[in-house]
Amino acid sequence: MSDCLFCKIIDGSIPSKKVYEDDDLFAFEDVNPQAPTHILVVPKSHKPTLLELEESDKETIGKVYLVANKLAREKGIDDGFRVVVNCGEKAGQSVFHIHFHLLGGRSFMWPPG
Ligand code: 5GP
Numbered sequence: 001m002s003d004c005l006f007c008k009i010i011d012g013s014i015p016s017k018k019v020y021e022d023d024d025l026f027a028f029e030d031v032n033p034q035a036p037t038h039i040l041v042v043p044k045s046h047k048p049t050l051l052e053l054e055e056s057d058k059e060t061i062g063k064v065y066l067v068a069n070k071l072a073r074e075k076g077i078d079d080g081f082r083v084v085v086n087c088g089e090k091a092g093q094s095v096f097h098i099h100f101h102l103l104g105g106r107s108f109m110w111p112p113g
């Protein structure tokens with residue numbers, strides 16, 4: 001999608017600190033990290049929110065968690081980390097291209113704010 005920030009990061013027209021890429025997923029460091037490790041794992045196919053996911057996205061979404069697993073180990077946060085999706089403005093979503101936050105390197109509170 002031409003006016004989408006994350007589509008532009010995926011196609012390289014906006015620079016990012018890439019940490020992983022395959023045919024379906026792109027992962028990069030968040031520009032405004034909320035934890036010592038804060039990575040965004042992003043399906044390449046443009047979907048605004050979790051609500052637009054379909055049956056055909058099952059495999060890609062499963063891969064998101066395998067990539068989070070791999071990156072958590074690589075970054076040394078496998079002693080405790082979070083994978084978070086904000087869906088909709090009320091939940092704090094600000095970029096409307098579905099993405100999964102991988103956060104680690106500090107302790108987290110529950111319930112979340
Ligand atoms: P959301 O609030 O939609 O769940 O998460 C969007 C995330 O994208 C935020 O954590 C924000 O810091 C990050 N972000 C916004 N613009 C950019 C950018 O241009 N580059 C990078 N690397 N991250 C961004």
Ligand code: ZN
Nearest residue numbers: 004007046097
């Ligand atoms: Zn997009």
